[in-house]
Amino acid sequence: MQKTPPEEAPDSDLTPISRDRAPACRVALVGFGTVGRAVAKILGERTDGLLRLTHICNRNVEHKKQTLGSERWIPSDVVWTDDFHGILNSEVDIVIELIGGLHPAEDLVRRALTAGKSVVTANKQLIARHGPDLLQLASANGCQLEFGASVAGGVPVLPALRTGLGGDRLHGIAGILNGTCNYILSRIETDRIPFSEALEEAQARGYAEADASEDLDGGDARSKLSILALAGLHVRVSPGDIRARTIRPIDAVDFDYAAELGCTIRQISRADLKETTLFADVGPSLVPASSPFGRVQRNLNLVLTSGEYGGDMAFLGAGAGGDPTAVAVVSDLMFVAESLAAGSRSAGPRPHSPLQFASPKVSCDFETPWYLRFLVKDQPGIIASLAAILSAHQLNIDAVLQNSGFDKNALPFVITLEPCRDAQLHPALQEMAALPFALRPCLCLPILR
Numbered sequence: 001m002q003k004t005p006p007e008e009a010p011d012s013d014l015t016p017i018s019r020d021r022a023p024a025c026r027v028a029l030v031g032f033g034t035v036g037r038a039v040a041k042i043l044g045e046r047t048d049g050l051l052r053l054t055h056i057c058n059r060n061v062e063h064k065k066q067t068l069g070s071e072r073w074i075p076s077d078v079v080w081t082d083d084f085h086g087i088l089n090s091e092v093d094i095v096i097e098l099i100g101g102l103h104p105a106e107d108l109v110r111r112a113l114t115a116g117k118s119v120v121t122a123n124k125q126l127i128a129r130h131g132p133d134l135l136q137l138a139s140a141n142g143c144q145l146e147f148g149a150s151v152a153g154g155v156p157v158l159p160a161l162r163t164g165l166g167g168d169r170l171h172g173i174a175g176i177l178n179g180t181c182n183y184i185l186s187r188i189e190t191d192r193i194p195f196s197e198a199l200e201e202a203q204a205r206g207y208a209e210a211d212a213s214e215d216l217d218g219g220d221a222r223s224k225l226s227i228l229a230l231a232g233l234h235v236r237v238s239p240g241d242i243r244a245r246t247i248r249p250i251d252a253v254d255f256d257y258a259a260e261l262g263c264t265i266r267q268i269s270r271a272d273l274k275e276t277t278l279f280a281d282v283g284p285s286l287v288p289a290s291s292p293f294g295r296v297q298r299n300l301n302l303v304l305t306s307g308e309y310g311g312d313m314a315f316l317g318a319g320a321g322g323d324p325t326a327v328a329v330v331s332d333l334m335f336v337a338e339s340l341a342a343g344s345r346s347a348g349p350r351p352h353s354p355l356q357f358a359s360p361k362v363s364c365d366f367e368t369p370w371y372l373r374f375l376v377k378d379q380p381g382i383i384a385s386l387a388a389i390l391s392a393h394q395l396n397i398d399a400v401l402q403n404s405g406f407d408k409n410a411l412p413f414v415i416t417l418e419p420c421r422d423a424q425l426h427p428a429l430q431e432m433a434a435l436p437f438a439l440r441p442c443l444c445l446p447i448l449r
């Protein structure tokens with residue numbers, strides 16, 4: 001982007017607006033897949049002159065161009081290339097990274113920033129692992145890095161953390177961050193279908209990959225939670241330090257018992273900053289059926305923030321999909337373009353956010369009430385044996401739920417506990433798993449009121 005010398009800046013209210021207008025920001029799109037294509041379409045249909053798509057970069061680019069590149073909304077003068085080096089040597093102002101994954105995305109982003117190109121990315125893995133370093137690199141090279149689409153797709157929660165909530169001091173963030181898990185859990189809830197059937201349905205509809213482990217076992221959500229913690233709580237936390245619990249053992253019967261408690265089950269990601277400790281956890285949890293989390297259906301995302309001054313805020317919407325995610329990418333592009341234009345009239349681009357991040361101790365030792373669902377071969381004395389272990393660990397039973405009509409050889413029943421810390425409960429769970437009537441370790445879920 002050509003910089004306007006300060007002496008040419010408008011100096012009176014009579015200066016025509018058109019003289020102040022910066023030339024369009026030149027944009028290179030790297031990765032012409034689901035999101036990349038949707039971004040190209042929005043850019044091709046925009047008429048405000050702020051952004052100009054100049055390059056589309058993809059591997060096997062000729063094949064890509066033939067199969068996907070003939071749409072009329074792609075400007076005819078766009079350069080189709082697989083030569084990223086050529087983009088770095090061009091006059092491109094902003095590189096959009098939409099190839100995903102860590103390799104070679106990390107290398108491409110570092111090279112772009114080092115070359116002084118601002119970067120917009122939707123890559124949660126990259127930002128969760130290397131966000132703080134990349135922000136420093138961007139700052140050191142006088143350019144910007146934006147990643148608004150990397151969490152909750154089209155839901156503008158990251159820009160809100162940067163601007164609308166920048167004046168608050170946030171201490172908690174919680175969310176439904178994985179649409180695949182929410183789709184599966186809300187389908188089991190609605191029709192009481194088995195977990196395996198809900199997963200197959202999600203895969204058939206394109207909401208879950210063939211290997212959905214990253215989604216089901218919490219890996220995807222904890223990457224997103226670490227980005228939210230970075231942007232909202234200004235802490236550096238590695239995704240691997242956040243405990244992730246799988247949703248695989250959840251079954252229809254759990255929704256029956258949860259309903260008796262006025263609850264339903266959702267995969268909840270939560271982070272609470274208390275002094276020098278970040279309490280963080282990702283996994284299935286009981287939430288009140290009438291709460292904002294309890295009402296989120298299918299593959300939507302919801303993020304709630306808690307601030308010292310502003311209280312609680314909620315952000316709800318489509319967490320994935322080419323078009324919603326592309327909206328977030330283009331919004332970031334506009335922010336960077338305006339920032340670069342402002343920078344060309346002053347000392348430099350607007351800084352992203354504080355570049356100093358605390359590195360708190362990370363703990364999953366929340367204190368909550370608990371839902372314990374057992375699957376046992378029925379025999380006399382089961383409740384007494386479990387109660388003895390719980391009592392020995394100073395754990396108070398709140399309720400025992402046992403519905404009739406189940407096979408006595410595989411009987412599911414529930415004990416709920418009054419609030420206690422995770423660390424206090426854990427040894428009791430290990431002892432209970434070793435009891436002879438236990439067909440499998442009990443399912444243990446926090447109850448979030």
Ligand SMILES: NC(=O)c1ccc[n+]([C@@H]2O[C@H](COP(=O)([O-])OP(=O)(O)OC[C@H]3O[C@@H](n4cnc5c(N)ncnc54)[C@H](OP(=O)(O)O)[C@@H]3O)[C@@H](O)[C@H]2O)c1
Pocket residue numbers: 030031032033034035036057058059060098099100101103104122123124149150153319320321322325
């Ligand atoms: N899809 C969503 O709903 C969504 C939502 C939020 C965030 N995101 C994020 O957005 C990013 C893009 O996702 P997507 O769904 O658009 O992925 P995608 O459909 O798989 O597109 C990736 C594109 O990058 C190209 N590519 C891969 N490796 C490359 C390389 N080394 N050099 C050049 N091009 C390469 C691929 O080419 P080939 O066609 O040859 O493989 C493909 O065209 C990811 O970081 C993802 O996590 C996606």
